[in-house]
Each structure stands twice: as structure tokens, then as C-alpha cells.
Amino acid sequence: MTLDIIQHPLLAGTRHGFFGRGGGASSGVFSGLNCGFGSSDQRDIVHINRARVAGAMDVEIDDLIGVHQIHSADAVIINAPHAQAPKADAMVTATKGIALGILTADCQPVLFADKKAGVIGAAHAGWKGALGGVLDATVAQMETLGAARADIVAVIGPSISQTNYEVGPELRESFVATDPDHAQFFTAGKGDRFQFDLPAFGLHRLKQIGVASAAWTGHCTYADAKRFYSYRRSVHQKQADYGRLIATIRL
Secondary structure, three states, rough: OOOEOOOOHOOOOOOEEOOOOOOOOEEEHHHHOOOOOOOOOOOHHHHHHHHHHEEEEEOHHEEEEEOOOOOOOOOEEOOOOOOOOOOOOOOEEEOOOOOOEEEEEEEEEEEEEEEEOOOOEEEEEEEEHHHHHHHHHHHHHHOOOOOOHHHEEEEEEOOOOHHHHHOOOOHHHHHHHHOOHHHHHEEEEEOEEEEEEEHHHHHHHHHOOOOEEEEEEEEEOOOOOOOOOHHHHHHHHHOOOOOOEEEEOOO
């Protein structure tokens, strides 16, 4: 089966892809291209899936690099493959031949590029990381490698949409306490619940930190079970585990 690779014109000229489930070797609840070693899927099958992604990106599998994601605001510079993934939620590099890979299953995968400076980045931005500053940290680390905010473009890949992202009042309070203007990303739901617009918040943060241009691909992970994994959908369906999507970019 052919791999399902979503690309965006903002990143044209830089090899990248937001990968869906299509074309993977996993089965059961992981059916498709599960790229998460943190899942309970068979490790050798996940390795096969990641090898297919590496092939699509034209890199060796060891050059498809990730981090140990912890919902932080930490971004690291990657110069070469590492023996043990650092704990962080974003990576940047100016090294050719390295593909940065972020795993998600509802959170925002965000790919960055400054084509003029030859610097790229990738971030995992759930609500906690986005509010905490992981997008800011990614751009700051890109600047240390010679990028300029006015030349950086960013694209948010498949993420959970507002229609399907119900949250409690405490989450809204956390956002509003940081900035009252954040109330715009919440609409009233059932009872005391709210619907949170995570991609809109991500775009808002990217605009605030001064990137040249930013966009969301418009795909909702929760709404399209055939194409995407979703942590929240797996919980609602009482599944034992869930697959992880990968988004990757390289110079």
C-alpha cells in the first residue's frame, strides 16, 4: 500500500511530510503506519514502519531522529544521530541528511523551515507545550543556528479540531490566567465543558512570536479514523492502546 503523505505549499522546496496511517505494517488497533516505539505494538513492526518513512524521506533509518517527548517546552539542537533520545518536545538542525521526526496522536505536529538560512525544526505541541512555549523555544533554537524569524515558515499538521476537543473549565482557566485574550479559543460545550481550538491557538502563538507565515493543514485526527490515529478517540472507544503518527522534515 502507498504511504499517505500530506504536504503543504508553505514548505515547498523543503522535503517534508505529515504521514497518515496508510501504507504501514501494523495490525489491530495499530493498523497502519504506527511509528511509536512507546506503544505496545510489536517493536520490529514499528521498526518496519519507521524504515518506510525513512525511505520516503530518502534517509537511512538511523538518520530519522526523534526525541523522548514529555509535553515540555524544551527544544534541542540536533547535529548527528544520538544513542539515546533526549527528553524534549522539539528539535532543530542545520545538518543536511538528518530527518527530524515528531510523533503525535491529536497534539499538533509543527514543522518549521528557514530556507534562506538552511535551518529546520519540528515540534510536538499539545495544549501544555503550546501554552508553555515549545513553539517559542523552537524558533529561538533555530535562531541560534542562523535562522531569522522573518524568514521562518511553520505548518501545523493533522491535529484534533475544536469540534472534537472537549475540555474542562480548569483548562480554560489555565489559559485565561496566562492571557485573558486566550478566551477566544474556547466555546461553550455541554454543562460546564468547553470546546478548545488547539490549531487556532497554535497559529496564534506562531503569529505572536513573529514567524513569516504559518498554516494548519486542516486535518482533524479524531474525525478521520481511517486516516489518522487519535488518543482521544481510542479512549472513547475503550481501546487498550493507540498508534502514533509521524511528521518529519529534512534539509
